[in-house]
Amino acid sequence: MSTLLILNAKIVNENSIVESDVYIRSGRIEKIAKDLSSMKVLHVLDLKGKYLLPGMIDEHVHFREPGSTQRGDICSESRAAVAGGITTFFDMPNTSPAVVNSQILEEKMALAAEKSIANYSFYHGASHQNLEEIKVVDPLSCCGLKVYMGGERGSLLLDDETSLRQVFEHAPMLVATHCEDMPTIIENEESYRQIYGDNIPFEMHPKIRSEEACYKASSLAVDLAKQYDTRLHVLHVSTAKEVNLFSDSDLSEKRITAEVASHFLSFTDEDYASLGGLIKTNPAIKSEVDRAGLIQGLMDGNLDVISTNHAPSLLSEKLGSYFEVPAGMPMAQCALPALLEHYQDGIFTLEFIVEKTSHNVAKLFDIKERGYIREGYWADLVVIDTENGFTASNENALSKCGWTPFDGVSFRSSVYATIVNGNLVYINDSIRAGERGKRVEFDRESN
Numbered sequence: 001m002s003t004l005l006i007l008n009a010k011i012v013n014e015n016s017i018v019e020s021d022v023y024i025r026s027g028r029i030e031k032i033a034k035d036l037s038s039m040k041v042l043h044v045l046d047l048k049g050k051y052l053l054p055g056m057i058d059e060h061v062h063f064r065e066p067g068s069t070q071r072g073d074i075c076s077e078s079r080a081a082v083a084g085g086i087t088t089f090f091d092m093p094n095t096s097p098a099v100v101n102s103q104i105l106e107e108k109m110a111l112a113a114e115k116s117i118a119n120y121s122f123y124h125g126a127s128h129q130n131l132e133e134i135k136v137v138d139p140l141s142c143c144g145l146k147v148y149m150g151g152e153r154g155s156l157l158l159d160d161e162t163s164l165r166q167v168f169e170h171a172p173m174l175v176a177t178h179c180e181d182m183p184t185i186i187e188n189e190e191s192y193r194q195i196y197g198d199n200i201p202f203e204m205h206p207k208i209r210s211e212e213a214c215y216k217a218s219s220l221a222v223d224l225a226k227q228y229d230t231r232l233h234v235l236h237v238s239t240a241k242e243v244n245l246f247s248d249s250d251l252s253e254k255r256i257t258a259e260v261a262s263h264f265l266s267f268t269d270e271d272y273a274s275l276g277g278l279i280k281t282n283p284a285i286k287s288e289v290d291r292a293g294l295i296q297g298l299m300d301g302n303l304d305v306i307s308t309n310h311a312p313s314l315l316s317e318k319l320g321s322y323f324e325v326p327a328g329m330p331m332a333q334c335a336l337p338a339l340l341e342h343y344q345d346g347i348f349t350l351e352f353i354v355e356k357t358s359h360n361v362a363k364l365f366d367i368k369e370r371g372y373i374r375e376g377y378w379a380d381l382v383v384i385d386t387e388n389g390f391t392a393s394n395e396n397a398l399s400k401c402g403w404t405p406f407d408g409v410s411f412r413s414s415v416y417a418t419i420v421n422g423n424l425v426y427i428n429d430s431i432r433a434g435e436r437g438k439r440v441e442f443d444r445e446s447n
Contacts, residue, residue, distance in 0.1 A: 002026060003041040004379070004422055009052035012350045013373040014359070022052065024379040027422035032375055045424065047383055050416055051350060054358035054373055055087025055380040056336055059143065059365065060235055060259060060307035062328060063089070065111060067096025069400075072312040075115040076400035077332065079433065082118050082426045083398050085336040085382035085415040086308070088370060088440060089118055090143040093125030094156055100130045105142055109439055117425050119370070119380065119437040123176060125156050131166050139173040140442050143365055144233065149217045150180025151282045151327075157182065161220075168224040168232075173444070174365065175225075176233045179217035180283055185209055200322040202280060203272045209284035211239045218242045225256050233364065236261040236309050238283040240293020248301040251363055258302065260294050261309035262335040263405070265342070267291075277318045277325035278405050281309070295347065298356060305364060306356045308335040312401035315394075330399040334392050334406045340384065340413035366444035378438075383417040390414045398431070 006022040011032070021036035022029060058081065064072040074091075081089055091108070093099035099108060105124055112120040123146035124137050134145060147167055148156045158164060159182055167175065188208040192200050200208070218234055222245050225232035237243065237258050246258045267279050268288045279285055297303040311328025318325055339357070342348040362371025369377045392406040418426040423435045 002422060004043045004045065004419070004424065005036060005039055005041040006052065007037055007044060007046045008049055009047045009383075010049060011373055012051055012053045012354050015351050015355070017051075017350065022373070022379075024419075024422045027378060029373065029375050029377050029379050032373065043424070045417065051384045051386065052373070053085070053350070053354050053382050053384060054371055055382045055418065055420065056085050056357040057088040057361040057367065057371055058086045058308050058310070058332065058335070059090040059305065059361050060092070060261065060309050061089045061332065062092050062094070062309075062311040064312060065095065066108070071314055072330070072400040073115070074112050076398070077310065077312065078116040078118040078120075078437065079431050080330065080398040081310070081332040082418040082420065083415065083431065084333040085384065085418055086332055087118055087380035087382065087418060087420045088437075089120055090365075091120065091122045093123045093146050094148070098127070098156055099123065099125050100127050100155075101133060102137070102141065113436060113439065116437045117431075117433045117435070118420055119440050121440040126158055126167050127155050128158065128163060129155070131163060134167065135170040135172065137172055139444050143440065143442070144174040144176045145171050146176050146178070148178045149221060150182050150185065150213070151178040164220075164224060165228075168228045168230045171230060174231045174233055176235055177221045178235055179214060179221050180209060181213045181216040184213040184216060188213070198321055198323055201272075202276045202322060203269065205272065205280055205322070206269050206284040206286045209282060211241055211286065214239050214283050215241050218245055222256055229255065232256045234258045236264070236283055236307070237294065237297075237303060238264055238286055238290065240290045240297070243293055243297035243302045246297075246302040251304055251360055254304070257304045257364055259305045259307050260298060260303050261307050261331075262338055263309065263329065263331055264291060264294050265306070266338045267405070275405060277320065277322070279329060280318070280325050280327055281311070281329060282327040295342075299352075304356070305360045306339065308332050310335075312399045314401050315403045329405050330397065330401055330403065331405070333398055334404055334411070336382070336384070336415060337390075337411040337413055338406070340386065341411060343386070344412045366442050368441040368443040370440065379419055379422040381419040382415060384413055385416045386413045388414055
């Protein structure tokens, strides 16, 4: 029976910070109290006053397996995730093959059971070909139903209103949407192609994947959700204008929620000049005004959770011309340190970061016994050191693609250790991969 005793922790949990010890047995938190040092256990971790947080639940990643494993796979990307303080991830369905039926979903679950050192779940994708099947998907089988109202140009693109109405009316679980209006984007692409040919400057990316394209699709999703009382979660909101589509009421009262991806809080359109295609994402990183609006939206409660939208591509792929460069970048390893920069600047509190990266994700997805530091819950924890930072580099990147958009950036905080299901999987810059993560369970009924 494995046991772990954590001593001298500053526990950040449920809007408070308290100094305490934590006793973990068989993967779960058994006792939280002061002065547990006399207990006889197999392993002791003395934090000496470092902060202990619930592990980040990253509800939006692209780990690329199956289909694009030269960029990343479940093994490599879960290692990068735990190094970044992420203990649970939800992976997207736009792999090859795409996750469009229960068989493919379960095959991905089996891959993760073999390879992932973090906990996991996967989205079931919606397409024109599976509209009948998704009506009967088991709400306990996966984290949610993903609808691409933009972003994709393949089989998963579902942007005609007739099909969308079927999904919103009949979906048996949370519907998570990528909201960009593709006709608007295509029209913008052609306009800039007439000016620049195929060599469109990356600075034009937020003009092509514009505020108009985002708002048009997001507002349609919100309107449909209100018509059909659908449980809607809008992913990677990228503009200040979209923030106003979402309520600032308590999360427990919401049927419509929203996410912001961490790169929208770290970069702006001014960074295209130096980073170019490295920060090409869909939706596009936009202006400083948008970044400020997203931060305010988080603080006001309109935006509910923060994800990484981790999406690795090879560095060679990211150095091509505008239309050649794939969207996305590896964010998992540095997402939490990047968020902690806002803490260091006095903008976010640690309690606020925990709320947006752990508590609210657990509430929003009805995750069973994770997302909090509570007796009886699974011990998914991250230790952060706010006194000792580090400099990110491509050489230290654990993602299979081997690079980070933060190359050369110095962070003032660091992830010291990560614990998944009571197992110390990362400490002091070293992966300790032995046990595998678990399939996330949900406590929910049909939508």
